[in-house]
Amino acid sequence: MKTTEMNRREFLSKTASGIAVTSALASLASVRGTFATQLAETPAAVSNDDFEKLRREYLLAPDVTYFNHGSIGTIPKTVHQAHKEYLALCETNPWLYMWGGPWEEARAQTRARVSEFLNCSPDELAFTHNTTEGFNLLAGGLHLKETDEVLFSSMNHAGASQCWRHHAQSRGYTVRQFDFPIREVPSLSPEDIVAIYAARITDKTTVLVLPHVDNLVGIRYPVRQMAKMAREKGVRYIAVDGAQAVGMIPVNLQEMGVDFYAMSPHKWLQSPKGIGLLYLRKPVQPAVRPMWVTWGQKRWAGSVRIFEDYGTRNLSELLTLGDAVDYQTRFNSRKRDERLQGLRENFREAVIRHPKLKWRSPADWQTGTSLYAAEVVDESSQEVFRRMYEKHGYVFRAFHAPDWNVLRFSLNIYNTHQEIDRFIELFDEM
Ligand SMILES: Cc1ncc(COP(=O)(O)O)c(C=O)c1O
Structure with missing residues (x-):
């Protein structure tokens, strides 16, 4: 092969991948831009009232009350949308996005x-x-x-x-x-x-x-x-x-x-x-x-x-x-912390008042977190889970061993006080 011909081929292939890389970066910037606009249009929650409305930003089914972030979390709609768009972009040219390097910078x-x-x-x-x-x-x-x-x-x-x-x-x-x-x-x-x-x-x-x-x-x-x-x-x-x-x-x-x-x-x-x-x-x-x-x-x-x-x-x-x-x-970190602490305090007080539940987690927010456990006194924790999930759509974790019969709750910022109050009401119905 003549040198000039090879140079031309090399030149063409470089230009082709150069164009692909440029357009890949433009597509990435567009996904990022849409995400940033969506975030900017959604006001960050600043008060407890706003947190109570946050659930609509998630994909959770309406009949599910999700108290199990400790096992696996859920993803906000805007973040999920960005993920879907990156995925779709990858499929437009799988080789380019995996090995062609246009996203090296984005990864960094x-x-x-x-x-x-x-x-x-x-x-x-x-x-x-x-x-x-x-x-x-x-x-x-x-x-x-x-x-x-x-x-x-x-x-x-x-x-x-x-x-x-x-x-x-x-x-x-x-x-x-x-x-x-x-x-x-x-x-x-x-x-x-x-x-x-x-x-x-x-x-x-x-x-x-x-x-x-x-x-x-x-x-x-x-x-x-x-x-x-x-x-x-x-x-x-x-x-x-x-x-x-x-x-x-x-x-x-x-x-x-x-x-x-x-x-x-x-x-x-x-x-x-x-x-x-x-x-x-x-x-x-x-x-x-x-x-x-x-x-x-x-x-x-x-x-x-x-x-x-x-x-x-x-x-x-x-x-x-x-x-x-x-x-x-985008949330104020202090407000976020107060939100989780407030939900925990509500749940803890309800458990402490309840004759069939015993609080098993640290007493305060300094030593505790948004993951907590309540022992069930006269029913198997697994049975409680089955009843609360099948009849009422509550998702949480049940641990059942001879000396450890507990319900574990792990609530995130968009969970609500109403969800906690309703849990206690439904638990009481038996
Ligand atoms: C404390 C702790 N460590 C490790 C794991 C394992 O997490 P992964 O399955 O994401 O590796 C879990 C999962 O629930 C966990 O709670």
């Missing part, structure tokens, strides 16, 4: 936006699929020796525990779980919680794993104080399960002083399902081997992308994560 912007929201550097935040993936990466990849011990309590979710047990068998490190006094939770203070963990740490403890908010009774663990205490006792790595925290309570990664923090934004941040985050503090990144490896990955050595880039993935949900953050941050 999303990472920067989310890191700003969580107060960390963009180069400390890996896109995963969920919390479970984040912990699997750590349990399989963190450099640990046979003499090292991983410690956690019975409040850990399986997604933050099973992987350590699994990898301990082949990698030789030890895993130790201790029983957290769950029945004492209503009277525990943040200092008590620090002391409970402090008493279990030994000089063998190398990794401490703890939830920021557990999924059983919704304790708000004093992570900063716990990290300080653990470091003073010689713990090398502090890994936090943030599945129930991000989007529900403020998460300030730098301030907490932990090494790893895994997240599932599909719960409280109301992002699409299938996109997760893992914070890896910069100085500890070299201590983790990537879980997945593939061709060309070496180019990400020394960057957080080494932990996430392992082949084809759904970029539309990744981009939508940025829109979910924009949606959430």
Whole structure:
């Protein structure tokens, strides 16, 4: 082939993809622009009355009352619309959007936006699929020796525990779980919680794993104080399960002083399902081997992308994560916090007054969160769930074990006081 002919071909192909990239970026900007206009046209809720009207911004079926954000969240219509449009755009030229690179910049912007929201550097935040993936990466990849011990309590979710047990068998490190006094939770203070963990740490403890908010009774663990205490006792790595925290309570990664923090934004941040985050503090990144490896990955050595880039993935949900953050941050953070606290207080008082229910979560908002549990005195919690769901459309979680027969509620800002009052009325009807 003559050189001139090849140059012409190269020139043509570059121009063709150049045009495609330009039009891809224009389409992306148009989706972003529509989203921003919609957000601007929807006034951010500033009072409790406005929050009561927020439900119409969601896709939830009219006959469903959703008290289960702790299991899986729901997505606002505007965020869902942006997601659908990114998805549709991807299908207009799948190769271009996956490998052609027009969204490299958008991906970087999303990472920067989310890191700003969580107060960390963009180069400390890996896109995963969920919390479970984040912990699997750590349990399989963190450099640990046979003499090292991983410690956690019975409040850990399986997604933050099973992987350590699994990898301990082949990698030789030890895993130790201790029983957290769950029945004492209503009277525990943040200092008590620090002391409970402090008493279990030994000089063998190398990794401490703890939830920021557990999924059983919704304790708000004093992570900063716990990290300080653990470091003073010689713990090398502090890994936090943030599945129930991000989007529900403020998460300030730098301030907490932990090494790893895994997240599932599909719960409280109301992002699409299938996109997760893992914070890896910069100085500890070299201590983790990537879980997945593939061709060309070496180019990400020394960057957080080494932990996430392992082949084809759904970029539309990744981009939508940025829109979910924009949606959430349009609310005044203090009002948002007061809203969740107000709903909780209403529910707590109703439970305390009720002869067949017992409050099982922390007593106040300082130690508690928007996830809480009520023990049922003389009926199986699963039976209550079946009745309330099948007859009245209430969705929440029931835990049923010989010594733990509870209903778990996890309400978000658009849930209403009326929904709580009606729950109690219907529960009374039996
Ligand atoms: C505290 C906690 N950690 C981890 C997980 C696992 O989350 P995912 O399935 O998104 O990985 C959950 C899920 O409910 C959870 O509540």
